[in-house]
Amino acid sequence: MSTTTTRGVAKPASAKASQARPRRGLRSNATLNFWLFTGPFLVGLVIFVFVPIGWSIWLSFFDARYTVTPSHFIGFDNYKQILTNSNFPQSLLTFTVFAAFIVPTTWALSLGLALLVNQLRFMRAFFRSVFFLPTAVSYVAAALIWKMSIFSGVRFGLLNTVLGWFGVDNIAYLANPSPPWYWVVIVSLRLWIQAGFYMILFLAALQNIPAELYEAAEIDGAKRGWQTFRYITLPQLRATSTAVVLLLLVAAYQAFDEFFNIIGTKATWAQTPLMELYKAALGNSQDYGAGSAGAVILSLLICVVTLAQGRIMGFGRGEESK
Amino acid sequence: MSTTAPQLGKKRKKRGSVLGNTGLYLAVGIAALLFLIPFYLILRNALSTDPEITGENWKLLPSFQWGNISELFDDQTVQFGRALWNSTVVAVLMTVGTLLVCSLAGYGLARIPYKHSNKVFYVVLATLMVPTAVTFVPSFVLVSSLGWVDTYRGLIIPGLFSGFTCFLFRQYFLGFPKELEEAARVDGLGYWGAYWRIVVPNSLNFFAAIATITFISGWNAFLWPLVIGQDPSSWTVQIALSSFMTNQTVNFHLIFMATAVSILPLVFVFLFLQRWLVQGIAQTGIKG
Numbered sequence: 218m219s220t221t222t223t224r225g226v227a228k229p230a231s232a233k234a235s236q237a238r239p240r241r242g243l244r245s246n247a248t249l250n251f252w253l254f255t256g257p258f259l260v261g262l263v264i265f266v267f268v269p270i271g272w273s274i275w276l277s278f279f280d281a282r283y284t285v286t287p288s289h290f291i292g293f294d295n296y297k298q299i300l301t302n303s304n305f306p307q308s309l310l311t312f313t314v315f316a317a318f319i320v321p322t323t324w325a326l327s328l329g330l331a332l333l334v335n336q337l338r339f340m341r342a343f344f345r346s347v348f349f350l351p352t353a354v355s356y357v358a359a360a361l362i363w364k365m366s367i368f369s370g371v372r373f374g375l376l377n378t379v380l381g382w383f384g385v386d387n388i389a390y391l392a393n394p395s396p397p398w399y400w401v402v403i404v405s406l407r408l409w410i411q412a413g414f415y416m417i418l419f420l421a422a423l424q425n426i427p428a429e430l431y432e433a434a435e436i437d438g439a440k441r442g443w444q445t446f447r448y449i450t451l452p453q454l455r456a457t458s459t460a461v462v463l464l465l466l467v468a469a470y471q472a473f474d475e476f477f478n479i480i481g482t483k484a485t486w487a488q489t490p491l492m493e494l495y496k497a498a499l500g501n502s503q504d505y506g507a508g509s510a511g512a513v514i515l516s517l518l519i520c521v522v523t524l525a526q527g528r529i530m531g532f533g534r535g536e537e538s539k
Numbered sequence: 540m541s542t543t544a545p546q547l548g549k550k551r552k553k554r555g556s557v558l559g560n561t562g563l564y565l566a567v568g569i570a571a572l573l574f575l576i577p578f579y580l581i582l583r584n585a586l587s588t589d590p591e592i593t594g595e596n597w598k599l600l601p602s603f604q605w606g607n608i609s610e611l612f613d614d615q616t617v618q619f620g621r622a623l624w625n626s627t628v629v630a631v632l633m634t635v636g637t638l639l640v641c642s643l644a645g646y647g648l649a650r651i652p653y654k655h656s657n658k659v660f661y662v663v664l665a666t667l668m669v670p671t672a673v674t675f676v677p678s679f680v681l682v683s684s685l686g687w688v689d690t691y692r693g694l695i696i697p698g699l700f701s702g703f704t705c706f707l708f709r710q711y712f713l714g715f716p717k718e719l720e721e722a723a724r725v726d727g728l729g730y731w732g733a734y735w736r737i738v739v740p741n742s743l744n745f746f747a748a749i750a751t752i753t754f755i756s757g758w759n760a761f762l763w764p765l766v767i768g769q770d771p772s773s774w775t776v777q778i779a780l781s782s783f784m785t786n787q788t789v790n791f792h793l794i795f796m797a798t799a800v801s802i803l804p805l806v807f808v809f810l811f812l813q814r815w816l817v818q819g820i821a822q823t824g825i826k827g
């Protein structure tokens with residue numbers, strides 16, 4: 218594939234360059250090369266990102282049940298319907314509860330692991346690998362283990378076996394929504410998968426803290442442990458912490474895999490925003506209008522978070538420095 | 540452990556206390572054990588018989604039923620080999636395609652002087668505002684209109700044009716030493732030649748990091764393959780696993796063996812490429 222592209226494009230490029238050797242030729246050579254390098258990507262970006270987004274904004278204003286080329290314009294009815302007449306608002310609540318659980322716990326656990334691993338002098342790479350390894354596991358595989366082995370509601374489930382040793386009766390973690398044991402299942406799963414990943418971010422940040430700061434603090438009489446952590450480590454990690462929290466929020470917002478596989482779309486509880494979109498657009502109703510309206514609302518909501526994230530993580534910072 | 544600790548700790552006396560070290564390693568050790576439990580469960584159940592898995596008495600070690608492996612691949616109702624193949628094709632082609640398309644674009648944006656280069660870059664940046672998962676409804680609308688449902692094309696191509704990966708490559712190439720390229724220029728190489736002969740061979744670490752991340756996310760992807768793969772013949776491993784969970788006909792030991800087999804390639808990729816992966820994440824702060 219690459220050979221044909223080289224041949225196809227190299228020729229006109231060199232022809233142009235030899236035509237007008239001086240400045241002008243060089244510049245057009247650069248322009249041509251710019252499009253040669255970025256062209257394939259940009260074409261794909263337009264077709265597979267911009268067209269779908271535009272299309273779905275268009276669909277969201279039409280009665281688009283069972284069709285993607287609707288003709289009946291209905292204004293904001295799809296938005297009204299999905300915001301009042303569906304489970305979509307409920308799913309935003311589910312997300313909020315989920316985020317309230319998963320963001321602080323992942324933040325604390327990954328920071329805790331990073332602090333521990335950072336102090337190790339032996340087998341440090343080993344322990345780092347162990348905590349990082351779950352990142353390679355898919356949410357589906359983890360959901361399977363969580364649902365069918367660890368939190369299986371029957372006797373042979375690992376947790377029920379362990380609790381059984383202490384005389385606790387079997388708990389059906391996933392059978393019904395009250396008490397909401399399912400949050401334990403969902404949250405612990407995501408915690409297991411993503412803690413190691415954020416630990417790596419914290420480890421990198423910890424290693425960037427200048428050792429002099431700790432030495433200076435020691436001279437000033439700060440005690441190792443809580444005091445240095447509170448007044449040096451934590452403030453020095455602020456940028457990373459903020460980034461981690463925002464990444465966690467965006468990830469929680471898009472939660473789908475483990476909810477779909479553990480809770481399922483037929484349950485009336487714990488349905489995430491993406492699950493509601495999935496049901497609206499690809500379920501029995503095939504209502505692409507309502508599904509698109511929901512997608513637009515979600516995108517707008519997440520834009521706010523991403524923009525904030527961009528600010529903090531410095532997306533596009535290259536401009537000024539360039 | 541405690542014998543070498545004081546040697547290393549000479550510079551910082553206070554750190555080397557044996558008691559503190561024991562506590563530290565105890566804490567890390569317990570945490571590590573907890574993190575490894577799910578892996579143990581997969582392997583134990585994958586190599587057990589069904590009665591062993593569901594038995595009342597918990598057995599620590601399975602009876603090592605290696606025959607479960609061949610049983611899994613021989614079972615025609617499950618079609619797991621097919622799913623494994625699909626996942627391999629999708630993850631490999633996605634990795635190759637993403638690296639090719641996004642690295643070229645990233646290089647063009649970073650290094651080729653063009654007056655509207657910044658405007659083009661903003662167009663790319665704009666796509667970062669909308670996460671791909673949220674756009675699966677419109678993407679499905681497009682892909683189904685193209686007739687790409689149940690095809691490799693439909694599974695792979697829409698995922699290649701990652702604004703974020705392009706952005707990462709651009710940032711990386713901005714920091715690539717100019718002198719190397721200028722030397723290539725003096726030797727008469729154009730942008731294209733310099734890119735392939737000088738820039739790429741000197742950036743293999745970064746390419747490996749992005750490749751690992753892309754491969755893992757391609758292999759583990761669930762939502763998009765679920766939407767696109769309507770016929771079982773186009774299912775990836777993740778969709779097959781998911782169907783086992785709701786489908787009551789598949790036996791426990793086969794489900795867990797399938798899970799083990801689906802995770803194994805990634806664990807290997809992960810262990811061998813971890814260095815690049817860690818480097819990549821530390822540099823970029825992302826997962827695919």
